[in-house]
Every structure is written in C-alpha cells, then in structure tokens.
Amino acid sequence: MHAGANNDTDSSTAEEYMAQLELPQASWLQKRHAVTSQKNVWTFWNKGWKAMHPWAQRNVINWVRKLGPDWTVHVLDAVPESETHVKHFVEPSFFPEAFNNGTMDGLFVGPHQGDLVRLPLLWKYGGAWMDVGTLLFRHLDDIWWNRIIDPASPCELGGFAVEFREKYYTMLNGFLVCQSGNPFIKRWHDIYLSLWGPSTTNATGFHKHPLLAHIKAIETPSDRVIEDPEMITAVDVMLDYLAHFLCLERLRGLSDPNDGFDGAEYFATKIFLAPAMQELFALQPLTQWSGNEQNSLLRTRLDDPQDEVWQKANAYVRDAFANQSAIKVSRGPKNPKLVCLAELWDQEEFKDADHGEGTFASYLRYGSIHYDQTRDLVPMVLERSENTLKLGLLEPLKDLMQ
Template sequence: MNASAHNNIASSTEERYMAQLDLPKGIATWLQKRHAVMSQKNVWTFWNKGWKAMQPWAQRNVINWVRKLGPEWTVHVLDVVPESETHVKHFVESSFFPEAFNKGIMDGPFVGPHQGDLVRLPLLWKYGGVWMDVGTFLFRHLDDIWWNQIIDPASPCELGGFAVEFREKYYTMLNGFLICQSGNSFIKRWHDIYLSLWGPNTTNANGFHKHPLLAHIKAIETPSDRVIEDPEMITAVDVMLDYLAHFLCLERLRGLSDPNDGFDGAEYFATKIFLAPAMQELFALQPLTQWSGLEQNNLFRTRLDGPKDETWQKANSYAHDAFANQSAIKVSRGPKNPKLVCLAELWDEEKFMDADHGEGTFASYLRYGSIHYDQTRDLVPMVLERDENTLKMGLLEPLKHLNE
C-alpha cells in the first residue's frame, strides 16, 4: 500500500470515528495536537490513555470548554501514550515525577487518577492557568471563576478553587478544579509533598495515608458517607484515604508552619486562596438525587416536550438553577459507596452513549446553556477560619521528628 492510500484510509477512519461520536471534527482534531504555551490562560486536563480512549461524554465536555472560553484560553489535553505528541513529557521534565511514572509501571486500581495527581500541579506551577478534570460541565467562564481576582494586583487572591466539607464544619479545597498563575508557592510545595510519597520502588498509593508525612492527618469523609446511614454503603476508609492522598498532602501543607523558609500554610490558605462551596457550585445534583446516578441519568434523559410530571419539573428546576447558580457540574468517579451507581459509569455504557446530549432532552438543553448562557452573579469567596493548630516543622520532615 502506498503512503497516499494509507493516509486516505487513516483520514477516512478518523472521519468515521468523529461522526460516530457526533463530535465537531475541527475542535476534536485540534485538541489532539500539541499547542505552544503562549500565555497563562491555559486549561490543563489529562486522560492517561489519550483522547481516543476518553469516553464520548467526557470528550464533549472538553470540546464545549473550547466553545465556551473562546480563543483567549488554550485547552491542552495531555496523556502518557508512548510517542504521543500530547504526552506530558513535552511539557514537564521527568524530575517532577517518580520513577514508576516515568517508566510507565504504575499499578493498582487508580492508575489514571494518581497519574493525574502527579501531573496537575507541575503544569500549573510551570505555566499557570486552570486544571479541570474531564468530567466537568463548565457553566461559568473561567475569567469569572477567580481568574480576574488572581490577576488583579489589588486582590490578595493567588489560588482559586472549590471547597468541600470533608469533616463536619471543616472544609478543604478540591483538586479537580484549580486556578492560579505560574510560580505559585503553595502549588509547588503541595507537589513536593506528594512526590515525596513515591519512593524509587513505589508503584501505587497503597498505604499512603500511613506515611510519616501524613499519618497525623485526621480522617476525612465524603459528603455522601455523612448522610447515607446504611453501613454497607460506606466507602472503605483505607481505600478512600489512599485514593485521596493528594488531598492529605494539601492538608499537611495547610497545617504547616515551616521554620526553614517561614512559609505559613494556614495563613496562606486563609488569606490567599479564594474558595466557593463545591456542593452548590459543582455537586448540587448529588443531594438533589441522594447521590443516585440512576436518578441523575433519568433527569438528563427527560424530554423537554414530555409530560410535565414530577420528574420533568425536577429536571427543569435543576437546569435553570445550574444556568444561574452553578459554576459547573462535576461528574465524578473514584471510590464510591458500593451500592450506588455513579453517573459516569452509566454514561460509559454503550446504551447510554447519548444520554449526556440526547436531542430534545434536558441534557441537550444543559449542553446548550453551558456554552451560550453567561451568569451575572458575583462569585463570593467563603470565609474560612484560620487553623491555629499548625505544626512547626520542615516541609518534608517526617512526623517522628516531632517527639524527639
């Protein structure tokens, strides 16, 4: 077969692939190419197996970011596929990662998420911009989600995101949406802590929550675990804590006063990080449906021209609240209550392949509004009390040193 014929077949296959997924060929093709970093207005995201292995509903999320944000923001979709032109190695040096990442030998049940944990902070520290997980329906323009405050010289804001209540009346920042300029001191220290957990022979996060750097961190709970009373539906604590080791590293830094360089994590968290409540801004759909992916899927699939029954009313009310009062819808994976089916799992199934954008449904209405509607409300930062119980110790000083 000559080169011309081979290229024609490859092109035809690509066209059929895009048509099958109902994706606009231009944006989807553009997202699969490497783009130079021209400014700090970057959106960073990651799918370890590459764009074509990403579920169609997640691809549509990313495509809609491009539509929503316009040409001033550049969306970068990175991966760790060998020889891929969008491989992380083209943006971040290997010294930022453990051996298992660089050698491609990470294992365990959460390889993709933990590779994402290793990737997100170096990208923000080197280049600035926003990290968003691919499961994000974006409703609000990024300029209005902390970016304008971050670049304002008169504003104390240096880092923005969303906060979730991981213990009663105790909020911490999620890592699925982060926004800052390059060179952020908190971001670099956070990554340094996480990287230090990965020894030369470490290939997964098993036991990370017991590491000497993290063993003093109090246990955290998911919002669903606090409200669902069935003990069989509670996520295994050890599994959840290891999965969320990246959050535990954040908590270590937040509670640290480093005598070596004077960095006060508690002071920084209280005064320089702007946060909005995640359960309102990202996860409003969850308590509305008692964390049931089945009910969420039914709401998305409800037809706009259907009977105005209870389900229609609920879907309609939710859609308009999302347009006006939510920054995004976060469709999450990860460890979960064993009796609950999450929405991402359903949308991964072939029979629900179009449930996130079906014509004439509330899903299509939400997709349309996420691109074309702009919010007028101000995003007001939460007021969180400064944690006075800080540890005076070096960034990577093991806990055992405290008692010497």
C-alpha cells in the same frame, strides 16, 4: 444570566446544538500546542484522547467553545510516543520512577497519574486545571482569574471547597486556577511526590506514610448522609484514593521554620474558595448521590408530560444555568452499591445520554455554551487554623516526638 432569566426552550434548541457537535476542535485537541500565555486549561486522560469516553470528550470540546481563543485547552496523556504526552511539558524530575517508566499499578492508576501532573503544569505555566468530567457553565475569567491577575486582589489561587469533616472545609483538586510560580502549588506537589519512593508503584498505604499519619481522617459528603454501611467505601481505600488531599492538609497545617512559608496563613488569606456543593455538586444531594436518578432526570425530554420528574429536572437545569459554575461528574473509588453517573455514561447503553436529542441533558449542553451568568462568585470566609505545626515541609512529625 440572572437566576430569574427566561431560559425557555424546546426541542429545536437541542437539535441546533446536535447539529454543531461535529467540530474541528476534536482534531485540534489531539495535537500539541505551544504555551503562549498563562491562559491555559490543563487536563489529562492517561490513555489519550481516543480512549476518553465520548461524553468527556464533549465536555472538553465545549470548554473550547465557551472560552474562545484567549484560552488554550491542552489535553495531555501518558501514552508512549504520543505528541501530547505530558513529558513534552514537564521534566521527569517532577514525577516518580513508576510514572516515568510506566509501571504504576493498583486501583487508581489514572486518577493518581492525574494527581501527579496537575500541579507541575499549573506551577510551570499557570492557568486552570479541570478534570475531564467537568461541564463548564461560567467563563474562567469570572471563576477567579480576573481576581488572581488583579494586583489589588489578595487572591493568588482559586478553587472550590467541600466539607470533609463537620464544619471543616478543604479545597478540591479537580478545579484549580492560579498563575505560574504559585508557592502553595509547588509545595503541595513536593509533598505528594515524596510519598512515591523509588520502588513505589501505587498509593496503597499512603495515608499511613510518616508525612501524613498525623492528619485526621476525612470523609466524603455522601458518607455523612448515606445510611447503608455497605454503600460507604472502606476508610483505608478512600484515604489512599484521597492521598493528594491529605498532602494539601499537611501543607495547610504547617509553618515551615526553614523558609518561613506559613501554609495555614496562605490558605486563609491567599486562596479564594467557593462552596463546591453549590457550585459543582448540587445534583448530588438532590438525588441522594444516585447516579441512576441523575441519569433519569437528565434523560427526561423537554416535551414530556410535566409531571414530578419533569418539574424536578427543569428546576435543576434552570438553577444550574444561574447558580453553578460547573457540574463535576465524578467516579471515585468503585463501590458496587453506589452507582455514579460517570459509570453509567461510560456504558454503551447510555453513550448518548449526556446529549440526547430533546432532553434536559442536551439543554444543559446548549446552555453551558450560550448562557452567561451575571452573579458574583463570592469567596467563602474560612478561619485560619490555629493548630499549625512548626515543621519542615518534608519532616515527619514522629521525628519531633522522638
């Protein structure tokens, strides 16, 4: 739909949406399904569908409704004996011992299990990876897929880019689109897998690993605008949490003399990126990254007095329908002074806040399925890195300095 399209609604739209929530997709998503094409959506919740928070389940159900029968949504897990365990799709050789034997520990077991499974699934089968915290607004055919399958297009991998240092952008790993056999995806996973030794059970210290120690520190967009130092997550904790991104940065900076693969050239010419702060995270700077304010805005009722809060909620929702590909509701490393929207929606008190009857949240849910965008998704133009290292994929930089 156009940015100026008429989206007027009232509580009846929300009620109609609520009436459709009990759908057969929920039971269907708990079963294993054959891969019959490359139009797959892959996602993962390590403890299984029934342990997933209801708001995230509604996200996934709505993917099915938005995408229709041409795309198959696969929800995988790491629950022993589960018929949707990732082991039914990917061989154990793609994972470290700690994943295969269930001994992963530390602060970020779920996120790092997700980091381990997303790239092998894309490399083997193709399609899209989306984190469960994604509210989808555009059809995947329009989010890079049609370009990727076009023989005349140079695009082989699509994603969203965020500024991790001033004027320096890198690709997020929570929303990726490609065909099977993608060479960048496989090498990225090989680097990450190599961080996990036979006895490694968590990611503590990963940012100091010999393969990554030369990578410049990265920071989140919120770190650059939040003035309270107590609200900024400790650097070492954040870098270990983002080790998967550091592996991407390593690959992006390599020209491998062994097989000739130039990561910098591939990143600049074969990966199409759109700006994440516009396409996925527009709600964050609007609210100074405050989950409490985001929750308050979305819980505002459509029939409330049209005060300043109502106007802000209304403007945001209309912009989301017209100008965002999705909303990524993220957690990140736990920080007692920075409350994320996902943490609030996980709580019993707000278990229905993402779709409360007559609210802007419910309107978002409704529009994400029933409204379509007509704007083109224009790729960013990023310059090729000139600091390429002539280095083997798994060759530590220190070996060259000795």
